[in-house]
Amino acid sequence: MSALLAVDGVSKRFGGLQALEGISFAIEEREIYGLIGPNGAGKTTLFNVLTGVYAANAGAFTFLGQNITGLPPHRIACAGIARTFQNIRLFANLSALENVMIGRHPRTRAGVLAAVVRSKRTAQEERAIERRALELLDYVGIRARANDRAGSLPYGDQRRLEIARALATEPKLLALDEPAAGMNPAERLALGKLVRQIRADGVTVLLIEHDVRLVMNVCDRVLVLDYGEKIAEGTAAQVQRDPKVIEAYLGAPRAA
């Protein structure tokens, strides 16, 4: 079985700091793959390398069998990896609807000439963009907020809006960077449901999360990072029992 995303020996260094050291793993199609680790373990760095924000110092990764190492972020988005951001990065002054409509950019075509001439086809495309954006707002449960300024939405809704915007790019892989951060337990539960729904609809999910319970609940497999190295990989239950993982989270057992 060929993997959707295959990562092979990816390393990233910031000056003297080795942020990632030879990370390898593979995400299968239609799974929910968790990425956990203590603060500063390199989760977000790995995320940023995979989405083209940083260039890896070594290693390569392929997506759908295609080498996408070192591509700029917009090409990676076009290839089918969409992401959200740990510290929400919405287009805060635009409406929720406009945010999602912008997500349709890589899957639509109209250029300057088409916009100025506004042919029948362009007008149709515009209507389709709006229709799809409204559907996605409905999908994540914030359709009623479509015309509100994105930056004025409640925190949980902003997270949902980011997911809707990412889904608008029609990704094969949706990468969520700590989507539950700052959410209350009820919101987390709803988020878990949404993530499972997204997978059920055919999108593979890569989930970075601090909330261990959420990860254990929704992820099929989990990768654990510590100090930029992979220390464990397996099902949630396996990883939870791994002594190296316990050590990373709770510290080494005191030498007697």
Next chain:
Amino acid sequence: MIESLARLKRHAAAPWAGAAIVALALLALPFALAAVGTAWVRITNLAILFVFLSLGLNIVVGFAGLLDLGYIAFYAVGAYVYALLASPHFNLHLPFWIILPIGAAIAALFGVLLGAPTLKLRGDYLAIVTLGFGEIVRIFLNNLSRPVNITNGPQGIARIDPFRLGELSFSRHEAWLGLEFSGPIKYYYLLLAVLLGIIVINLRLQNSRIGRAWEAIREDEIAARAMGINTRNLKLLAFAMGASFGGVAGGMFSAIQGFISPESFVLVESIMVVSMVVLGGMGNIWGVILGAVLLSFTPEILRWTVDPLQQALFGRSLIEPEVIRMLLFGLALVLIMLFRPAGLLPSAVRKRELTGRTA
């Protein structure tokens, strides 16, 4: 009564009737102005050119959020392209409908030339580089007279051809249908037609995939990239589009004035255009138009009223009209910015930004 009024308002023809009234007023305007003095028709024509410039700059500043303080350079490029290709200077006399597209294209090229090295700059840093760019272009125009005389230096280029369509010359005085059509009046109608086109282009661009991508870049470049937007190409596109508007305006300026020199393209002019955009309402096409019209006319109106007003009030001229005119003008700018920080007609986005701080 109120009900019938509301029905009238809801009537589908109401906006059309409004548009028709505005159109008629605009068509009749030059004759009314000509009755006061031909100078006012000329002032109006210049105001329309500044509307072109403001709409062009609005693409760069208002839509894509890239502050450009050297915008007048593109106006200069368009003006010189026209002047060089349609004057005795090189003894070339190409028709305007060939030169204007060339001027727009070359101005767009200059836009890319400015955009390419500044892709990574934003805000203040970008403003400084663009300011320098504007000055560089002006200084080049001033000095490209030696060793080969291209721009004729500070003397400028004179006897530039007016627009000509077959037998019809835009500079001649003519009488049609019992109405006197002077040169400026003919140019006025031409400018009005071009203005209509430019407004349509702007409105359509704004509500399009490209317009949204520009807005995304303005709001958050990193997020825009993650949404599959090629920020480099789209920023260059914004610079090129904005510059080409400036190029067209420059070409028309050249033809209308008949004479240009580097002095017409100084930094103050750039600042003026930025003021028009900001004061009218960055990102809102109608606001920008209003800003350009107001800032073009206010100094002229003050020029004609300050002195007579002083004479009437005090019986003599207390303060130099030229001094008090710019003083009042500056004061007006400060007041507008204090009381309407998002501009006279703010865009929906800016309004949200300045009032909707609930997050």
